[in-house]
Amino acid sequence: MSVMVRNNVRVTGRPDGRPMVFAHGFGCDQNMWRLVAPAFEDDYRVVLFDYVGSGDSDLSAYSPERYSSLQGYAQDVLDVCAELGLTDAVFVGHSVSAMIGALAAIREPARFGALVMVGPSPRYIDDEGYVGGFSAADIEELLESLDSNYLGWSGAMAPVIMGNPDRPELGAELTNSFCRTDPEIARRFATVTFMSDNRADLSRVPVRCLILQCAQDVIAPVEVGRFVHESIPGSELVLMRATGHCPNLSAPGETIAAIKAFV
Amino acid sequence: MxxxxxxxxxxxxxxxxxxxxxxxxxxxxxxxxxxxxxxxxxxxxxxxxxxxxxxxxxxxxxxxxxxxxxxxxxxxxxxxxxxxxxxxxxxxxxxxxxxxxxxxxxxxxxxxxxATDRREYERELLRARQRAERSEAEARELARTLQRSFIPPALPEIPGLQVAGAFRPAGRGDLVGGDFYDMYETAGGWALALGDVCGKGVDAAVVTSLARYTLRAAPIREPSPSAVLSALNRTLLRERAGRFVTAVYGQLAPVGHRFRLTLSLAGHPYPLWASGDAVGEIGRPGNVLGLLPRVRLSDVDVDLAPGDAVLFYTDGVVEGRRDKEMYGEERLRCLLGASRAMGAAGIAEAIVNEAVAFQSGLPRDDIAVMVLKIPS
Incomplete structure (x- = not known):
């Protein structure tokens, strides 16, 4: 199984341009970048992919052991970089992917020239002297919420959809056709994401770093954005007018402008 | 209006x-x-x-x-x-x-x-499903544990002879099957057994267990491989096991730099012997065990020389199918011939891998193999 198929890698833009890799967070797939990525295709070699277990990745490549920590997801990023021979890439990571990008850059600094973190959080659960925004009980509640919302995934339909990737109309009849994933994998990804603690890694990020912080983001509150900014030496923090956790969808123009100003 | x-x-x-x-x-x-x-x-x-x-x-x-x-x-x-x-x-x-x-x-x-009532109902369904998934996982774990007990954790170290065994359960390994193998030291050398109990599931597992410990205990009283298999036949009938068993049983005794293998077959595929450039079957056919009160079994001696390899296997190897085509004994002979220069473990691995790959990674039946190899 090639990495290109395994991670549903899509490469567009200028073949000789500087690489720009967009990575989705927990909850969806590379569709999250559909309003942002095209704006960079004139100047950059744009790379989109799905983590194993998300989107149209090869679910059979998922292993609970490999993906039991964010390092497993960072390995997906490094595998994609190696497959495409990327160096000096701009890595744009949304949500948990901001930390995944940081881990990947720490492991193989030569691959990356800059890191754009959209709504990052190094730890979601409150700790002594640290406000992450959530308690352990909140995360337990999220897992229950995931259990109640299989989002168009049913045992009967899944094989039909997975077995016919060339016939999307089979999936289109489902109520919520985007961001569909195996609920068991989603649950594990949620646990890995929200139980992670990467505060100690921040000071080791070896590349230029931009932090995009939204207003009223319940997932990654502004205090967390400031914490990330203060912990990564030389990083830039941009407080966006956009609200919520997904400026890549709700405010693509502002997101594009902030990334362009940085790179 | x-x-x-x-x-x-x-x-x-x-x-x-x-x-x-x-x-x-x-x-x-x-x-x-x-x-x-x-x-x-x-x-x-x-x-x-x-x-x-x-x-x-x-x-x-x-x-x-x-x-x-x-x-x-x-x-x-x-x-x-x-x-x-x-x-x-x-x-x-x-x-x-x-x-x-x-x-x-x-x-x-x-x-x-x-949606208070509906959500409560859905939560109940979810809990039931989680319970079912847990039970299923437990059953699978139980099947695997039981299956592991049918093969020894390690084979004996024998000076001048390499031995290796390999096992792959059918499908995803959810069902405990009936293939087993064993090898152990006896008074005059070593004994080996490999067999297949008909069927799957708990009932087959009980018989597999019975077969394995009977074959371990029998050599104390029985002098020859055919006598050991006859003893297993008597036990299966006495215990009303209700399932038939195919098996091969062999005794190995060192003779200088060679080994003498004495073996008996009971309704089981012929072991294959690779010697020089030739690969041939060894043993004489005998009755399957657990059906008839009297079985016809015979013992055959084979002298193994340095460089020789002997392969014992269950029918899951040769009866694996790709569409309508069967893997077959001819492919197995060729593979053994081609891999005979490898060590015992290498040969066993090559055979299991090819048999599994032939069936696109999901074998329909259990696969068990044992390989003896006298290094050149």
Missing amino acids: SGVEDDFEELYEHAPCGYLSTLPDGTIIRVNRTLLELTGYDPGELTGGMRIQGLLAVGDRIFYETHFSPLLAMQSVVREIAVDMRRADGTRLPVLLNAVMRDDPGVIRFCVFA
Whole structure:
């Protein structure tokens, strides 16, 4: 199984341009970048992919052991970089992917020239002297919420959809056709994401770093954005007018402008 | 027509579901009476700058931001999302949300259906499903543990002879099967056994276990391989095992740099012997065990020289199918011939890998092999 198929890698833009890799967070797939990525295709070699277990990745490549920590997801990023021979890439990571990008850059600094973190959080659960925004009980509640919302995934339909990737109309009849994933994998990804603690890694990020912080983001509150900014030496923090956790969808123009100003 | 149903204000305010409209960022701008009644808030309490995220339980808030919002942004409509709303008195109201996003003007409209009973029922179903999944995992683990007991954790170290065994369960290994093998030291050398109990599941496992310990105990009284297999036949009939067994049993004795293998077959595929450039069958056919009170079995001697390899296997190897084509003994002979220069473990691995790959990775039957190899 090639990495290109395994991670549903899509490469567009200028073949000789500087690489720009967009990575989705927990909850969806590379569709999250559909309003942002095209704006960079004139100047950059744009790379989109799905983590194993998300989107149209090869679910059979998922292993609970490999993906039991964010390092497993960072390995997906490094595998994609190696497959495409990327160096000096701009890595744009949304949500948990901001930390995944940081881990990947720490492991193989030569691959990356800059890191754009959209709504990052190094730890979601409150700790002594640290406000992450959530308690352990909140995360337990999220897992229950995931259990109640299989989002168009049913045992009967899944094989039909997975077995016919060339016939999307089979999936289109489902109520919520985007961001569909195996609920068991989603649950594990949620646990890995929200139980992670990467505060100690921040000071080791070896590349230029931009932090995009939204207003009223319940997932990654502004205090967390400031914490990330203060912990990564030389990083830039941009407080966006956009609200919520997904400026890549709700405010693509502002997101594009902030990334362009940085790179 | 009754005039009351022409009154849109009335239709909106007292609709049979809650209505709630927000700005794209979730700020609540309008709610109907039904929603206020469902949630217990006063008029104006929700529309004073509060966001819908604030109405949700914290776990659901994360779900809203990571799933609901992206979905709505991408497809403009989201249906049947199950969340809990927080009522004014702090209690929770399980609801189902449908939403549409209108770009012009930028607004999200929600339908809020109270779903207390349905959600409780769904939670019960979910709990039942989780219990079923746990039981299934336990059963699978039990099957694997039981299966592991049918093959020794390690084979004996024999000076001047390499031995290796390999086993692959059928399918995903959910069902305990009947293949087994064993090798152990005896008074005059070593003994080896490999067999296949007909069928699968717990009943077959009981017989497999019976066969394995009978074959371990029998050599104390029985002098020859055929006598050991006859003893197993008597035991199977006496215990009314109700399943037949095919097996090969062999004794190995060192003779200088060579080994003498004495073996007996009971309804089992012939072992293959690779010597020089030739690969041939060894043994004489005998009756399957567990069916007839008297079985015809015979012993055959083979002298193994340096460089020789002997392969014992169960029918799962040769009867594996790709579409209608069977793997077959001819392919197995060729593979043994081609891999005879390898060590015993290498040969065993090559055979199991090819047999599994032939069936696209999901073998239909258990596969067990044992390999003896005298290094050159």
